[in-house]
């Protein structure tokens with residue numbers, strides 16, 4: 001299809017929403033009818049991955065099209081230098097109106113506030129769910145209501161007031177469903193009378209994994225606090241019962257927050273229909289990374305394991321994307337900005353390190369499409385979660401992870417050494433990554449090939465540490 005009209009872009013990103021909590025990704029625990037509309041009317045990516053599974057770094061990658069060693073946001077302790085070029089600057093310099101509403105989480109003040117947006121209205125830091133403080137173009141004030149409703153109201157309001165003669169990009173960034181998972185009134189009692197199924201890997205004892213997995217402080221029954229689960233557990237529960245109790249408390253509030261996102265995405269989709277904008281608008285729903293939903297007995301993210309590495313990524317653009325299509329082709333968060341520029345017919349700048357996903361979306365994936373991806377988590381043994389720094393490579397069949405055991409000067413990293421460890425997973429035989437085969441003699445050649453690919457990719461993206 002040849003069409004040079006510049007599309008509008010509505011980029012909806014939530015915080016910590018794992019793909020396996022969306023019914024279009026075959027969730028076993030909830031229904032998301034409005035999010036499913038985007039997938040049903042567009043394309044679902046089954047292998048979309050983040051290059052560093054944590055909030056601020058993923059956000060910096062999505063704005064710049066760069067890996068974290070290039071954009072400077074390696075850990076939560078780093079702020080973004082908003083003088084750097086970004087997707088919003090490229091679009092704005094080429095005639096787009098740009099706005100960001102909701103979560104920013106890349107720093108505040110000179111050179112850290114959002115830049116190159118015609119309008120921005122953000123939460124300070126993580127933001128609150130109820131009656132949050134917000135910063136509108138530098139001015140802070142409290143807003144009454146529930147964060148997910150507020151961000152949607154403001155998004156619709158901004159689109160409504162736009163200059164109708166020019167295309168726009170709106171980044172609609174929800175705080176939900178980030179910890180501490182405070183639901184709104186409407187969904188407070190959802191799931192009250194049922195038990196949510198526990199995941200298959202709920203009782204992982206980490207015996208098939210590196211010591212890094214045992215050391216992590218993300219265990220449902222041990223590391224969640226009163227603020228997370230909102231009441232003390234009943235007395236007299238066995239260890240197993242306590243774990244199940246914590247899981248139910250945690251997952252229900254998490255899913256209640258998602259139910260509100262789903263309603264609000266529905267509202268935004270209806271608005272685009274009513275305004276006649278649906279045909280001319282690329283609409284994306286994604287999350288800054290995945291999340292452990294009791295998988296391996298955990299909450300949180302950070303690890304390169306599947307549940308945390310995978311991002312939901314669904315996109316609708318009726319002019320170019322076939323309704324109801326799906327793909328297993330690799331897509332990365334670093335690819336998003338180039339994709340938007342490609343659809344907007346704007347030249348892709350050299351500083352961006354990803355690949356436009358437009359050919360995949362148009363059903364024309366080139367033969368030489370990316371078949372491996374590079375990952376790096378920098379925040380070594382941070383005090384709260386104690387996940388060791390690591391880098392790795394994933395292909396369609398295998399994943400190799402290297403816990404290098406050092407802080408290497410990254411902000412928010414703890415200067416404690418660990419013995420380096422490797423893991424290799426055969427994702428065809430072991431999709432839930434329960435048993436590393438790194439030391440299995442049958443995989444000697446695979447280890448060699450995967451290490452070569454790891455260091456090839458590491459070099460190719462310019463990561464020299």
Ligand SMILES: [Ca+2]
Nearest residue numbers: 015016055288
């Ligand atoms: Ca996040």
